[in-house]
Amino acid sequence: MKLDGKKVLLTGAAGGLGKEVKQILTEQGARVQGIDINQAGDAQIIVADLSDPESAGQAVNEAVKNLGGLDIVINNAGTLELQDAGIMPTTASIASLKTNLFGAWHVVAAALPELLKSNGKVINVSSLFAMVNAPLIPSYSASKRALAAYSDCLRMQYGNQIQVTTVYPGFINTPIHKDAVRQGLSVESLVTIKLFGMKIFSMEESIQSASKGIVKACRKNYRDVGTTFLSSQSLWFARHMPKLVDWFIQLRINMLSKTGELKIALDEPQYD
Structure with missing residues (x-):
């Protein structure tokens, strides 16, 4: 698929x-309309709370009007919250589930009539944490795995009319991790191996490489794909050798805890 003139x-x-x-x-020639809960200085972004179906529907309708139609939807919005998986879901965890899963669902439902007209495409941005198990991120992992399942259901029902792709980025150093880092959980530490203080291997993805992977998914008809070669390989291992991946993550956590690089101090749980 060429992107010249495509409405995204x-x-x-x-x-x-x-x-x-x-x-x-x-x-690459596409016409892009952004939606976000914050404009962040970009007056062209439509401000909406996608966890709210009415707000999401209004934003999608405005985007379609601005673009004059719709060819591709990229559900990239998401939040990450830390929580003990053994206690009741907190207000923040519930909000994360609503944004990561239902936010994407709201957008697709509102956009579907236009996508059916254009035989368009849905790209749902999940995460390797949908498949790679890790502690303290139950709402994020659950919502991203559920988003992949939603993609599969959507594809089964509408696959002869639209394309549906689930993309799995690895760790990307963006502000979504700032609260986790503040509370002591650095995913960067988990995916980076050092020897004598020097980095010898890292599974971190650059924003540029991950973005190119998402754009590549706009042009090709993938079912499930990582944003980079490394994340695609990690996805394969997580699916076919989950016990090995669990062992590796647990090993990394134990090592970092012993060296003092991992000191978790969770925020006090907040409930409505």
Whole structure:
């Protein structure tokens, strides 16, 4: 699929990954309308709370009007919250589920009539954490795995009329991780192996490479794909050798805890 003139709706457009995806799409000739809960200085972004179906529906309708139709929807908006999986879901965790899963669902439902007209495409941005198990991120992992399942259901029902792709980025150093880092959980530490203080291997993805992976998914008809070669390989291992991946993550956590690099101090749980 060539992107010249394609009408693209991109959620989470004000974030680090969203900004880069928007720029690359525009450079390749696409017309992009962003939606985000914050404008972040970009007056062209429609402000909406996608966890609210009415707000999401209004934003999608405005985007379709601005673009004059719709060819591609990229559900990139998301939030990450830390929580003990053994206690009741907190207000923040419930909000994260609503944004990561139902936000995407709201957007697709509102956009579907236009996508059916154009035989368009839905790209749902999940995460390797949908498949790679890790502690303290139950709402994020659950919502991203559920988003992949939603993609599969959507494809089964509408696959002869639209394309549906689930994209799995690895760790990207964007502001979505700031609260986790503040509370002591650095995903960067988990995916980076050092020897004598020197980095010898890292699974971190750059914003540029991950963005290119998402844009590539706009042009090709993938079912499930990582944003980079490394994340695609990690996805394969997580699906086919989950016990090995669990062992590796647990090993990394134990090692970092012993060296003092991992000191978790969760915020006090907040409930409505």
